[in-house]
Amino acid sequence: MPSRRPLLAPSRRPALREPAPLRPEPPRRLALALLALALLAAPAHAAPVRLGAVAAPVPLDRPVDLIEAPELRPAPLRPGPVQTWSLGQVMRAVEGNHPAIRAEAARRQILDAGVRTARTSIPNPVVLSDNGTAEFTYRLGLTQTLELGGKRRRRVELALARHAILEVDLRVLAANLRADARRTYMEAFFAQERETTLIELIRSVDQLLAIADARPGDTPKSDVLEVRITRLKARQALEQAKFEHLQADLRLNNLLGNEPSVELVLSSPARDQPPRWLAANDDDWRREFLVAHDALLAEALRERPELQRLLRQRELLGREERIARAARVPDLIASLGPDFVPHTGGVHVGVFWMLGFQVPIFNRQQGPLQEIAARRHQLELAGDALRRDIGREVADAVALACFSQSQYRLYERELVPAADAVYSDALLAFQSNQAPFLVAVRAQESRVLVRLEYLRSLAAYHIALAGVEQALGVPAI
Numbered sequence: 150m151p152s153r154r155p156l157l158a159p160s161r162r163p164a165l166r167e168p169a170p171l172r173p174e175p176p177r178r179l180a181l182a183l184l185a186l187a188l189l190a191a192p193a194h195a196a197p198v199r200l201g202a203v204a205a206p207v208p209l210d211r212p213v214d215l216i217e218a219p220e221l222r223p224a225p226l227r228p229g230p231v232q233t234w235s236l237g238q239v240m241r242a243v244e245g246n247h248p249a250i251r252a253e254a255a256r257r258q259i260l261d262a263g264v265r266t267a268r269t270s271i272p273n274p275v276v277l278s279d280n281g282t283a284e285f286t287y288r289l290g291l292t293q294t295l296e297l298g299g300k301r302r303r304r305v306e307l308a309l310a311r312h313a314i315l316e317v318d319l320r321v322l323a324a325n326l327r328a329d330a331r332r333t334y335m336e337a338f339f340a341q342e343r344e345t346t347l348i349e350l351i352r353s354v355d356q357l358l359a360i361a362d363a364r365p366g367d368t369p370k371s372d373v374l375e376v377r378i379t380r381l382k383a384r385q386a387l388e389q390a391k392f393e394h395l396q397a398d399l400r401l402n403n404l405l406g407n408e409p410s411v412e413l414v415l416s417s418p419a420r421d422q423p424p425r426w427l428a429a430n431d432d433d434w435r436r437e438f439l440v441a442h443d444a445l446l447a448e449a450l451r452e453r454p455e456l457q458r459l460l461r462q463r464e465l466l467g468r469e470e471r472i473a474r475a476a477r478v479p480d481l482i483a484s485l486g487p488d489f490v491p492h493t494g495g496v497h498v499g500v501f502w503m504l505g506f507q508v509p510i511f512n513r514q515q516g517p518l519q520e521i522a523a524r525r526h527q528l529e530l531a532g533d534a535l536r537r538d539i540g541r542e543v544a545d546a547v548a549l550a551c552f553s554q555s556q557y558r559l560y561e562r563e564l565v566p567a568a569d570a571v572y573s574d575a576l577l578a579f580q581s582n583q584a585p586f587l588v589a590v591r592a593q594e595s596r597v598l599v600r601l602e603y604l605r606s607l608a609a610y611h612i613a614l615a616g617v618e619q620a621l622g623v624p625a626i
Contacts, residue, residue: 228410229407229408229409229410229411229412230411230412231411231412231413231414232407232411232412232413232414233414233415233416234334234405234413234414234415234416235415235416235418236331236334236335236338236416236418236611239330239333239334239401239404239405240327240330240331240334242405243326243327243329243330243404243405244323244326244327244330246406247326247404247406248406249322249326250319250322250323250326253315253318253319253322254319256315256318257312257315260308260311260312260315263308263311264305264308264309266308267301267304267305267307267308268301268305270301270304271296271301272293272294272296274291274292274293275291275292275293276289276290276291276292277289277290277291277292277484277486284490285490285491286488286489286490287488287489287490287491288486288487288488288489288501289486289487289489290484290485290486290487290501291484291485291486292482292483292484292503293482293483293484294480294481294482295480295481295482295483296480297478297479297480297481298475298476298477298478299475300472300475300476300478303468303471303472303475304472306468307465307468307469307472310461310464310465310468311465313461313464314458314461314462314465317454317457317458317461318454318458320454320457320622321454321455321458321622324454324618324619324622324623325619327615327618327624328615328616328618328619329404329615330404331611331612331614331615331618332611332612332615333397333400333401333404334401334415334418334611335418335607335608335611335612336397336400336401336608337394337397337398337400337401337413337415338415338417338418338604338608339397339604339605339607339608340390340393340394340396340397340398341394341397341398341413341415342417342604343390343393343394343601343604344387344390344391344394346597346600346601346604347383347386347387347390347597348387349597350383350593350594350597351380351383351384351387353593354376354379354380354383354590354593355380357376357579357586357589357590357593358373358376360579360580361373361586369585369586369587372585372586372587372590373586375587376586376587376590379590379594398413401413417607418607418611419561419607424550424614424617426441426444426445426547427441427550427551427554433555434548434551434552434554434555435551437551437554437555438547438548438551441547441551442543442544442547442548445543445547445617445620445621446539446540446543446544448621448623449539449542449543449620449621449622450536450539452621452622452623453535453539453621453622454622455535455539455622456532456535456536456539459528459531459532459535462528463525463528466521466524466525466528469517469521470518470521473514473517473518473521474514474518476514476517477509477513477514478509479506479507479508479509480506480507481504481505481506482504482505482506483502483503483504483505484501484502484503484504484505485500485501485502485503486500486501487499487500487501488500488501539620542616542619542620543617543620543621545616545620546613546616546617546619546620547617547620549613549616550610550613550614550616550617552613553606553609553610553612553613554610554613556606556609556610557603557606557607557609557610559606560599560602560603560606561603564599564602564603565599565600565603567599568595568596568599568600569596571592571595571596572589572592572593572595572596574592575588575589575591575592575593576589576592576593
């Protein structure tokens with residue numbers, strides 16, 4: 150998010166006074182006086198005056214404020230295609246197409262290979278050849294290890310259970326990407342609207358200067374100079390806004406997988422469906438927090454994918470324990486084949502068979518079973534710590550979301566309409582010569598500042614919703 154510092158630092162205002170009809174001067178003389186003041190600190194041979202980041206020549210018959218500077222025009226389109234996005238579209242696109250999701254989903258092939266390995270983990274037979282010279286006995290057969298106790302079946306179950314861990318990991322990653330997409334979109338949208346609003350402010354100030362220049366009478370020079378300072382500060386804020394807009398667009402293009410040359414046009418998310426757990430008309434954010442907190446905490450403890458992952462890990466430990474206990478059952482080693490015994494009349498052909506097995510006396514899987522018990526205890530402690538962290542995260546995120554919505558409603562329903570009405574009255578009073586010139590300019594400046602704070606509150610509201618989504622583990626809207 151952009152910094153919270155004020156966009157336009159308030160300047161010192163002189164006491165408002167009515168235009169003094171002393172020494173009436175034509176508008177041309179006022180323009181030349183302003184131009185002389187702007188060129189006072191410049192060398193005598195210097196022709197251009199620097200406007201923001203662009204040096205433009207100043208015609209001698211026009212005030213500096215009325216020049217259509219290049220930085221006041223909308224930013225030129227990038228060479229790439231123009232894409233229009235909404236917040237919901239960005240979140241769905243990021244969740245479905247982000248490379249991190251595809252990379253995590255590719256683990257499924259590794260797990261499938263593990264299942265196949267478990268299913269084909271049958272020991273290969275061993276060829277047995279016994280050529281005894283003392284008794285002239287020759288044997289040729291096969292030796293096969295026969296696993297008892299369901300070892301192979303338990304290995305297959307363990308390999309299949311790892312797929313559940315992958316699904317939970319995908320849910321965790323998707324929740325993080327949704328929150329990141331919402332934050333990045335709101336940063337880019339705020340930067341886009343801030344740039345447009347500052348351009349409108351400067352143009353409106355220029356129009357007011359033109360109206361004041363065309364009216365008969367003498368506008369106080371202190372008022373004009375203060376307005377020019379306000380305009381210069383707004384132009385500096387505009388350059389900063391353009392840079393932040395470019396940075397935010399680059400981040401959003403990267404998140405969407407676009408080239409940096411793609412031009413993004415973002416729609417306002419103000420009309421999006423409100424969260425199901427926030428009241429539509431309740432402006433008391435403290436009461437709203439108390440009503441929503443308990444239900445959301447229970448939902449988080451039920452839906453949070455990290456807790457689901459701990460449960461799946463406990464299931465895996467149970468399957469590993471069953472494999473370790475099945476390993477106590479000895480495997481059977483069986484050999485079978487023909488037996489050749491030569492004698493004076495020919496060769497006597499028979500059949501031999503042998504059986505062998507291990508006696509589980511020393512190795513009874515004591516170490517693996519102890520390790521599984523220790524890991525199960527560690528998972529229980531990790532679950533307790535995670536549940537406490539989830540409680541804190543839900544409380545912080547829900548409180549911030551309730552407060553941010555209250556601020557957003559205050560700007561949307563009261564402050565923005567009030568600022569528009571004040572500016573309309575001030576402009577009408579100025580045009581009818583009932584209010585000084587500076588009153589209309591200050592009203593417009595306040596109107597723009599309120600508009601920017603409204604946009605900032607909208608961005609803060611959606612960023613708070615992103616925090617709630619992460620705390621719940623499910624979409625907040």
